[in-house]
Amino acid sequence: MTVVFSIEAPYRGRYELHRLTFGSGSPRVAIVAGLHGNELNGMHAVNMLAAALRAQRPNGTVHLFPLVNTFGADEARKRWPFDDRDINKSFPGDPDGTAVQRIAAALLEATDADVCVDVHSGAPHVRELPQVRVPLSGKELELGRAMGLPLVWRREGARLEATGLIGAWRDAGRHALHVVGGRGITLDTGHSATIARGLKRLLGHLGLVRHTDPPETLADVDRTDVGVHRAPTGGFFVPEVRVGAAVKPGHLLGYLQMPIGGDRIGELRARRGGVVATVRAWPMVYAQELLVRVAGTDGR
């Protein structure tokens, strides 16, 4: 383990950015997790991958950063706790700037690789099917599909800001993949294992390791293939499906009820068939909030 960057912290020693490196030479892959301190499925997945790489030296270089925002993780907070800044909105960073700008600059420099992966959980109030978010075409789409994750979501690149790590990697000419799975705050061990298998398939595709796990892709979609179900009104949402479930048009996805008294306000039914990609986990919902996403073309 290498400390690639550290900075003095007033009351608690030093902040240190840790890197685990396996193998040497090309191709080079960098995998980052824990940019957000309350999204630790990625950290667990990266540590599972580290265990596999200890048993099988890769034919190339794999840099792993299991937990960038250690201070945030200590407090279950998404952002850097000192000034509430989001490290993932601080790229390309500044080696002479604030603490998060220095961390961002150091991370960008330390992830100088051919292929880079940033692993996140969903937000704390939603659970996401393990997925890779990739551009509509090109090498990153090929690499994303090679991960064999349950969902391949092709999205327009403009959705990723240049101040985020993915945007900064792309600006630096590196292939960048954005992986999301599970829910913030909690540990989803099954989703973490799924992500770890996807990372291993990616390394296999690039010729770094042998891999035998078959792909687990359930849906390969673009924006037009994703049905978004929002809350028609505020209330208490009770889901009737889990992420990864196959649904047909008309399937009951969940219902809204009054928080006090429990009178049912309305039902949510799938408008299309497909795979449930997102489910609201925190039940108190505002009108227009995302409750369920269904990925698929059946019945569109």
Place this chain on the structure above:
Amino acid sequence: MAETRRVIEVELPSGDTAPVVCRRFGSGATRIVIAAGIRGDAPEGIRVAHRVAAFLEQHEERLQGTVDVYPCANPLAAHRGTRNWPFFDTDLNRLFPGKADGHPPAQVARALCDDIAGARQVIELRGARPAFSEASQAIVRHDHEASAELASHANVAVVWRRAPGPAAPATFAHQFTGSIVLEGGTGNRLTPGVGNDLADGVLNLMVHLGVVPEANLPFHWAAIRRPIHVTDDSVHRVRAERGGLFMPASAIWSEVEAGGTLGEVVDPLTGQTREVVQSPVAGHILAIRELPVVFPGTMVARVVTQ
């Protein structure tokens, strides 16, 4: 009589509601907008909005135009005294122009933009940034001469002609050409004197916009402060190079020489000095950090040169 209406009402899941209101004073085609509380940690702006509204209410029959006062755009954050909209933990001032079918803060941003569209002049009232005390200042777009000239009458120490940063397009002020942002005081606090100064400045701006007759001002025009005008090149950020506790040694708007001491960073456990922070230039102290914990790289002061 002033009209109070609900611009948008956010329904909370438990059944309560949080309204964003507008208080309208006067009538006529010329419409001035005064908006405060985009963030919940800027009570100074909310105080100024209410002071201005009280004046407008008292002198409504003499107004030569319409003044819309939005005293608190982010009521749930103000309720908690936090910068961001709670639950979504979202900075409303990074969501403009908003989205009518988005999550609640985005809906509020959209509703405000729709409601304010067409106003002749928008004035946003803020407090100081968190952890800092700041001199009173008006911030305008660097390339908008008319608003810089108008801001000269805002009773502030500085008019800062600021170039938009990467986040600017999603801010409230950026949505309205020629908007003026007034701020000062202490982060998340009311500061004696600052509220009065900014309220007087808003009234004076309305005189120059032709909405309030000068004869009705509760002070003589000569009492209005004449600001210096600065650009980004004249505003110097000073950062700590060591982590620890920053102890300021200078007061807001005091003069400092090049190499003069702004404060020192001490070891939080022993109190021993780790760094003496010096000003890189001669000028006035525009902002100074008052929350002492700092990392290497934390900004501790802004110094402006003329």
